[in-house]
Amino acid sequence: MAGVRQFDEDNAFERALDVFWAKGYRATSMLDLAKSTGVQRGSLYNAYGDKEEIFVQVFERYADRFVAETKMALNKPELRDALVDFFTVAIRSITRGSPARGCLSTKIAVETAPEFPRQQELVKRMLDELEDALFKVLDTPGARAQLVIPPRQAARVIVTMTRGIAVMERVYGDPKRLRQTAAALIDTILQQTHQ
Template identity: 85%
Template sequence: MAGVRQFDEDSAFEQALEVFRAKGYRATSMLDLAKSTGVQRGSLYNAYGDKEEIFSRVFERYADRFVADARVALNKAGLREALVEFFVFAIRSITQGSPARGCLSTKIAVEIASESPRQQELVKKMLDELEDVLVGVLQSPEARAQLVIPPRQAARIIVTMTRGIAVMERVYSDPKRLRQTASALIDTMVRPG
């Protein structure tokens, strides 16, 4: 039947995500996507038009899931515990796999965001949503009493640290070092209990 996709889009997008994570945007070809998804190139072109459209849809799903998982990680009783759990989640997300898969949003921000307004907006939207989730946690009266800086400023520093951690993971491949760095940041932002 014309117009009906003959493949499982969820499965295809998961496979495409792994290719973009492994190769980045530029080095990923439509042939790579066809091979990984098991969907003919022609079918991918007919369904989505081009690689950028596939990437955009895949990235939106990735970003939504990442922000939702961050929200769950931050759902702890105490501020320090919430931030520790958040960084555990962030570090685990970039160190999974063999070799470690890294951070797709940071990879895209560095690789091509300045060349593609659409992709820059996708990354910006994800980071803004992550910042808003953090602000939601940091602006409670209990959290404000423990923070040494205003909630929005703290959230921006934390989001920036997640990007720095992603870069340092690529250089050192040492999750323990990343956790120690995150812990040091928490110590500088949160007053001792």
């Protein structure tokens, strides 16, 4: 039957994600994807057309899952706890593996600009979704009362910090340092309460 996948698409996409994460977009070939997924190149071409389309589908799944994890982390009654958990998810994602795998979206953003506009748009959409999720949490009366800057600015600063943390992980490879940096940012954007 035409259009029926003769392979486990979820499994293939997970394995393709690992390859893109390890090698980046440019250095990944269709042969790499065929080897890692166990799906012949011809079947991949028939199913998706080209490497870019495979990347788009893989990245969209990755981004949806990551944004969903951060939204769950932000679902806390206390703002400080929500922000700490948000950064915990981000840091855990980039420090997984041995060696640590780093941040896929930051890697793609740096690697593919500007000659791959579709990839840039995917990363932009993911970052916008993260910012919107943060803004929703920060733009409540209780949260606004705790912030030293407006909610939209705070959301943008936090998302920008996640990109900086990803770069610092590549340089220092020290999760404790990343957590301390995130905590310092949280202290900076929230009013200090005297206990």
